[in-house]
Amino acid sequence: MSTAPTVYDVAERSGVSIATVSRVYRNPDSVRAQTRERVLASARELGYVPSGNARGLASRSTGVLGLCFPDYSDPDAESEAETGAGDEADDDAAMLYSDQIIRGMERAARRHGYALLIAASLKGGPESQLAKVAGRVDGFAVLARTVPTEDLDVISRRQPVVMLAGPRESDDLDHLDHIETANTDGQRELTRHLIEDHGLRRLAYIGAEESPDVAARFRGHAEACRAAGVPVSDAPDLRVAMMTQAEGARATDELLDRPGPRPEALLFANDQMAVGALHTLERRGVRVPDDIAVTGFDGIALSRLVRPTLTTVRQPMRRMGEEAVELLVRRLTGQQGKEPVSMMLPVSPTRRESCGCT
Missing domain, CATH: 3.40.50.2300 (Response regulator)
Structure with missing residues (x-):
């Protein structure tokens, strides 16, 4: 059975942020007429009907967790791993910063019976990435500075979000759980x-x-x-x-x-x-x-x-991924208190x- 379209689907179809879609319905005069019409047209095409009952993730469980980050893959690194490592080469050889986070999240997600959905692309901008992930998962982790603060603020009111790496960029995000390294x-x-x-x-x-x-x-x-x-x-x-x-x-x-x-x-x-x-x-x-x-x-x-x-x-990037999943699961199951968690993981020269x- 197909699920009802959500605000995330409208944002992705329109090419705008989730916050913009929300403003179209809450305060339409604050959005340019051309943008407003594009959002409303997308909503009509999708059959989206706004609801005050937290439509989308808040009303159902998907059994999926998400990760959103920019794709900074380095072809030179992959080539080096394939050609320069000799007999020592293995599947880890070309793994970069974000790859290790993914492995940690995948391991912990399986342990809790969740699948993992990843949005990692520079194409389409951060709003597109967020729309692809947020409307299809129960909660998600996002690398710092990947998506606009206002979008994170909107979506975090509907589902748990964990910020990874870097300090919090704004006081508006103080309510989010946060994991970084020393x-x-x-x-x-x-x-x-x-x-x-x-x-x-x-x-x-x-x-x-x-x-x-x-x-x-x-x-x-x-x-x-x-x-x-x-x-x-x-x-x-x-x-x-x-x-x-x-x-x-x-x-x-x-x-x-x-x-x-x-x-x-x-x-x-x-x-x-x-x-x-x-x-x-x-x-x-x-x-x-x-x-x-x-x-x-x-x-x-x-x-x-x-x-x-x-x-x-x-x-400890794998551990960061694992801790992100543990935090999300605790939020989803009501085992974590209301206060935001701030975690600093040690590093080793x-x-x-x-x-x-x-």
């Missing part, structure tokens, strides 16, 4: 290791634009530098658009070509960029770690397969060959 602590310890144990002082930090995780990591890096009297700027030495191997390679070329003394260490905000840097340094005849040390962050499986092996900070450790 980014600042992990990077602080790693930078301190380079300074105190290897005597490195010319450090270059490479991160992404507008990333709350990168901001937290850079904060730890800067704290370690200032505590040791090492010069550090107020922002990463270089910012990239996306944290991929290709961007890491490009950033490395740019830093090597800058005038003045060469950095003694390149600290990347994730492992993918660091792996790209290793390839560029090898191509240019720069020895790692003899000439330049390289570090990453995340602890993806590829970090232990490259040569030299990559010094990094391991994040892993010292390997790329910084001079063995």
